[in-house]
Amino acid sequence: MTKRVVFTDQAPAAVGPYSQAIVSGDLVFTSGQIALDPVTGEMVGSDAVAQAEQSFKNLDAVLTAAGASRDSIIKCVVFLKDMGEFAKVNEVYARYFEGLEPPARSCVEAARLPKDALFEIEAIARLA
Numbered sequence: 001m002t003k004r005v006v007f008t009d010q011a012p013a014a015v016g017p018y019s020q021a022i023v024s025g026d027l028v029f030t031s032g033q034i035a036l037d038p039v040t041g042e043m044v045g046s047d048a049v050a051q052a053e054q055s056f057k058n059l060d061a062v063l064t065a066a067g068a069s070r071d072s073i074i075k076c077v078v079f080l081k082d083m084g085e086f087a088k089v090n091e092v093y094a095r096y097f098e099g100l101e102p103p104a105r106s107c108v109e110a111a112r113l114p115k116d117a118l119f120e121i122e123a124i125a126r127l128a
Contacts, residue, residue: 001024002024003022003023003024004022004023004024005019005021005022006019006021006022006023006065006066007019007020007065008020008061008062008064008065009038010038010061010064010065011033011038011058011059011061011062011065012033012034012036012037012038012041013038013041014031015036015114015115016114019031020062020065021062021063021066023066023067023127026126026127027074027125027127028063028066028067028068028072028123028124028125028126028127029122029124030059030062030063030066030122030123030124030125031062031122032077032079032114032120032121032122033056033058033062033120033121033122034051034058034113034114034115034117034119034120035050035051035052035053035054035055035058035117035118035119036054036115037054038058038061043115043116047118048080048081048082048085048088048089048118048119049088049089049091049092051117051118051119052089052092052093052119052121053092055117055119055120055121056092056096056121059121059123063123066125066127067127067128068125068127068128069125069128070096070097070100071100072125072126072127072128073103073123073125074103074104074123074124074125074126075103075105075106075123075124076103076104076105076106076121076122076123076124077105077106077107077108077121077122077123078093078105078107078108078119078120078121079107079108079109079110079113079119079120079121080107080108080109080110080118080119081110081117081118081119082109082118083107083109085118085119086107093105103123
């Protein structure tokens with residue numbers, strides 16, 4: 001099975017030696033998306049809700065570049081700096097999947113995320 005590297009300038013460039021996403025067969029595996037502005041590379045938002053909103057925008061851009069979309073997401077993994085923000089971030093998550101059947105999801109608290117982010121999300125999706 002072949003794999004294809006996904007890159008778009010509509011999402012932040014990788015901050016390390018990894019790809020924004022990989023397509024393998026009919027599946028898309030995204031790398032974790034944090035709230036970096038794709039143009040400036042600076043963190044957007046000072047709270048978990050604002051960072052979640054930007055992270056979802058970044059995730060949409062990567063999925064689109066891969067040929068997928070949010071309604072084709074099968075599984076998400078959410079990382080939070082503080083699980084005390086779960087309810088607020090869950091509201092953003094629910095809006096993101098409004099009108100869609102939500103994917104499977106895991107959510108974990110992480111001691112530290114890249115660039116000291118408060119929120120990170122990765123996804124597995126099917127090609128549209």
